Amino acid sequence: MKKRLGILLLFGLLFIAFLANWTYSYYQGLEEAYLPVLETRPLPVIPSEKKVFERSKYALDYLNTPNDENHQRTLERYYDNRAYVGAPPSIPHPVAQKLGIGGKVCLQCHQNGGFVEKFNAYAPVTPHPEMINCKQCHVEQQTQSSFTASTFYKKPAPGVGSNNALPGSPPTIPHALLMRENCLACHAGPAAVKELWINHPERVNCRQCHLPSQQEGKNVEEFVRINTYSE
């Protein structure tokens, strides 16, 4: 009899322990997984990397905007308007204030883009709205040809489509990042060049997957200082 009672007591205790344990872990499971961020000082930002996110609030709009088939810009036209790869493009349209330096007048159309009826084109979004002296670098087109023949040679552009190591892997960035930190300005939206248009504007952290290819540094010649003091 005593033995039986002892075993019953043992089971009773085990059951209570089980209940207590179960309730405890049940309530623990209800708690949200949450790690408090202890912000003692502002997090440091790397300016050139921060600009990747400059237009990210428009990413979902870009995703849902169809590319207007009738007003697409081609890569050929994009290159055609630049003296060399990476040079500031000339202004291909008339400018109202001839003497102004640019600023707000230009940003009306170039800050966020949009269709411009009178030029029958979408205004390309500027990757650098903060550089307000636009005409310091962008000049109006005066002629379509140069006055005299010259031997100026345009270095060929890196081009698109052959910058990935494997089919389907993210292509490396074939261009410099200076003046091109704000990826979405050129790679998404109806004014973007159709060959550069991406199907994943919502993956806003571009440089997480795309790395600079460093092609630029490849052809730099070795620097040799001429020794003017040799006998």
Ligand code: HEC
């Ligand atoms: C009324 C709207 C409007 C205003 C104002 C305007 N632009 Fe434009 N801009 C456009 C449109 C539209 C295009 C595209 C033209 C085309 O593709 O034929 C364009 C094209 C350009 C381009 C060529 C971009 C490229 O990649 O080839 C540059 C550079 C430019 N504008 C600079 C300026 C500057 C600088 C100002 C201010 C002085 C200015 N724009 C004012 C609408 C405007």
Ligand code: HEC
């Ligand atoms: C310090 C020189 C400089 C200033 C100032 C400047 N830009 Fe640019 N801009 C450039 C360069 C360089 C490029 C070409 C970037 C490239 O192709 O790599 C460019 C490209 C552009 C483009 C072409 C984007 C595309 O998708 O084709 C537009 C539009 C533009 N700038 C508008 C402006 C406007 C508007 C202002 C004034 C608010 C301005 N820029 C001020 C140097 C400048």
Ligand code: HEC
């Ligand atoms: C001023 C406009 C501009 C900006 C801003 C820009 N790009 Fe580009 N991108 C281009 C052009 C033009 C090309 C085509 C190759 C060339 O001429 O450099 C290109 C090519 C590429 C390619 C290769 C595509 C292929 O199919 O091979 C990748 C990847 C790329 N860019 C990523 C980026 C990333 C990431 C950023 C932001 C850090 C960025 N780009 C910012 C204009 C731009």
Ligand code: HEC
């Ligand atoms: C999660 C990784 C990832 C992120 C983040 C990402 N990409 Fe891509 N990207 C890819 C992959 C993978 C491909 C190749 C797709 C293919 O070949 O089908 C690609 C292709 C491209 C291309 C070549 C054209 C095309 O659509 O195939 C360009 C240009 C490009 N990405 C630019 C960007 C820009 C700009 C951003 C930021 C807004 C960005 N990518 C963010 C993975 C990424």
